[in-house]
Amino acid sequence: AKRAGRNRICRFDKSLDDNLRRRRAIEAGLSKAIAGKELELHYQPIIDGNTLNVAGFEALLRWKSAELGQVSPAVFIPIAEESGLIRSIGDWVIRQALNDCCDWPQQYVAINLSARQFNGADMVQILRGHADTAGVPYHRVHIEVTETAFFEDARGAAETLGALQSLGFGIALDDFGTGYSSLFSVKNFPLDVIKIDKCFIDGLGLEPQAAPIISAVIHLARGLGLKVVAEGVETEDQRQALQLLGCSHLQGYLFSKPQSRSHILTWLKARQTA
Ligand code: C2E
Ligand code: CA
Ligand code: CA
Ligand code: CA
Numbered sequence: 001a002k003r004a005g006r007n008r009i010c011r012f013d014k015s016l017d018d019n020l021r022r023r024r025a026i027e028a029g030l031s032k033a034i035a036g037k038e039l040e041l042h043y044q045p046i047i048d049g050n051t052l053n054v055a056g057f058e059a060l061l062r063w064k065s066a067e068l069g070q071v072s073p074a075v076f077i078p079i080a081e082e083s084g085l086i087r088s089i090g091d092w093v094i095r096q097a098l099n100d101c102c103d104w105p106q107q108y109v110a111i112n113l114s115a116r117q118f119n120g121a122d123m124v125q126i127l128r129g130h131a132d133t134a135g136v137p138y139h140r141v142h143i144e145v146t147e148t149a150f151f152e153d154a155r156g157a158a159e160t161l162g163a164l165q166s167l168g169f170g171i172a173l174d175d176f177g178t179g180y181s182s183l184f185s186v187k188n189f190p191l192d193v194i195k196i197d198k199c200f201i202d203g204l205g206l207e208p209q210a211a212p213i214i215s216a217v218i219h220l221a222r223g224l225g226l227k228v229v230a231e232g233v234e235t236e237d238q239r240q241a242l243q244l245l246g247c248s249h250l251q252g253y254l255f256s257k258p259q260s261r262s263h264i265l266t267w268l269k270a271r272q273t274a
Contacts, residue, residue, distance in 0.1 A: 146174045
């Protein structure tokens, strides 16, 4: 029994070690990713629930590492945040997204900003500067933040968002409903859009709580004059349910997966002539 116990500890130590090694490899790889041209933005359409027109595109980062292959942003973004690399990567994302969106003059581009990137940097200066350079009007740019961006310095965050909003940038609260203080965030921060997290959409037709919760969020948003994007819409049944509930915008694999810029342009053209 003692032996088994020791083995277990050994195995545990080894997996910790593997984790750490993989982390270091990701960090080392990431620090070369920009110069090595290993980063790419993919785009996923956001659909107007009433007209079914394409309202915007969310930029989602992809990394194909020479050493590690394709790594998910769910894995490397947190590591980039902790190592501080998120600043340079985030800056690259903003510049690239603002250049790319010149290809679709009707729609907005939505850019994810991590908490670490948002705090302690002059986001107003950065976004404004890059938008001016690319010649993109501010109202065609949405930023997506989660409420973790508000924790460190709530007053500073509210000021930054207010300044961006008054310049015309759209502000979306991402992953709504998954944090600890969603209502507090809605009350205290200037917003234009609420994005209902995919986990609520997944429950539609399966869990009795899903529809009433989504309906409540939609009413809350409407009362505050905000738009609502439902994330992760995968089925026709979900789409119908969300439209019946009055959801203003829809996003998910049902319409399109995130695709490279050239693929999304082809997709857009085909859709507009259909
Ligand atoms: P997020 O901002 O909540 O993005 C939505 C995620 O859901 C994306 O995963 C998207 O590909 C996925 N998704 C969209 N529709 C569907 C669907 O119908 N079904 C399913 N199963 N998934 C769907 P992705 O691209 O892997 O990104 C994961 C997370 O990484 C993002 O979550 C975001 O937090 C972060 N991220 C991605 N790109 C960036 C970036 O440029 N900057 C920052 N700071 N974070 C980023
Ligand atoms: Ca997002
Ligand atoms: Ca989200
Ligand atoms: Ca998310």
